[in-house]
Amino acid sequence: MNPEEKSLVAIQRVFPQAAIGSVLKFSKGLASSVYKVEIRDPSKILAVKFFPKKIELRVEKSSRISSYVKENGLPSPQTYELLKGDNEGSVVMDCLPGEVASEVWETASVENQQIILVNSGKMLEKIHDLKIPPFWIHQKHEVASPGEWVEWTRMRIQKYLTAAQENLDKDIVDFLRGKFARLQDLYTAQPNFRFVPLHWDYHFSNINVDRHFEISGIFDFDNAMKGHDMADLGQTMYWLVTQQKISNIEVFEKFFIGYGELSSLDREFVYLHFLLFLAGVTRSTWSKENLKWLNELHVEVLKKCVQGEYCIHTPAILK
Secondary structure (H helix, E strand, O other): OOHHHHHHHHHHOOOOOOEEEEEEEOOOOOOOEEEEEEEEOOOEEEEEEEEEHHHHHHHHHHHHHHHHHHHOOOOOOOEEEEEOOOOEEEEEEEOOOOEEHHHHHHHOOHHHHHHHHHHHHHHHHHHHOOOOOOOOOOOOOOOOOHHHHHHHHHHHHHHHHHHHHHHOOHHHHHHHHHHHHHHHHHHHHOOOOOEEEEOOOOOHHHEEEOOOOOEEEEOOOOOOEEEEHHHHHHHHHHHHHHOOOOOOHHHHHHHHHHHOOOOHHHHHHHHHHHHHHHHHHHHHHOOOHHHHHHHHHHHHHHHHHHOOOOOOOOHHHHO
């Protein structure tokens, strides 16, 4: 079946009288196939996601979390039905209003980009303020307590440094070794960090904005897990550097202002987790020839870090 026929079959399980008006495939960021479908009888705009069997549990969890987020007043899609299949499953959900923030960003003025940063920071803080439900888990890296988070962080550091030694120049390896030792020292000295529900994939391809650049949708909770709130900000910092190509560290202030006042310790945790995620992604992509361009970008960013760039906790930024 073509996408239109597959979408109609999935939708008519929920809306038996529905007729397809139009079908448009979303353009970015999707391991699965997702279509924007306008239907008649009833008149609605839906998103239909088709996913392989191997990620069924992850998609099911994401849909459940998305519904929980919506129940708590945040703009996330309502799921009407999740259908499991032998080879492929499907999810029918509301299509969120607005446009994908990563696409809006490309043509937005600097002023409007700053508004997006502030509002995305506000929204992430609201996610972190939610109570953690029992189903807010990660299929591969479930972390149930602050102690488990610290241990998982230690294991990641060990793996990422080993990979760095195999693939990166000595000056970068020495830099990462020193920064990761600092991260472990901070966790030893500060064991009572804020343990919250993390989006863990919070970037502009998973956010919609309206015409006023307010956040009109947040989605894709496939990787959601629990952990240190500042680690989520650190991961978003990685995406802002690599996707939005932000090089002026003062631009990050807009995102942090939206999230809320950060102490110098908070900022250091954000920066160190940015480095940790950067090293982790580099480890996972290094051997893939088709991602050579991404590896080169990672090395470029790491070299800038060695030279002192992106240090969001320096006195110059804190003044």
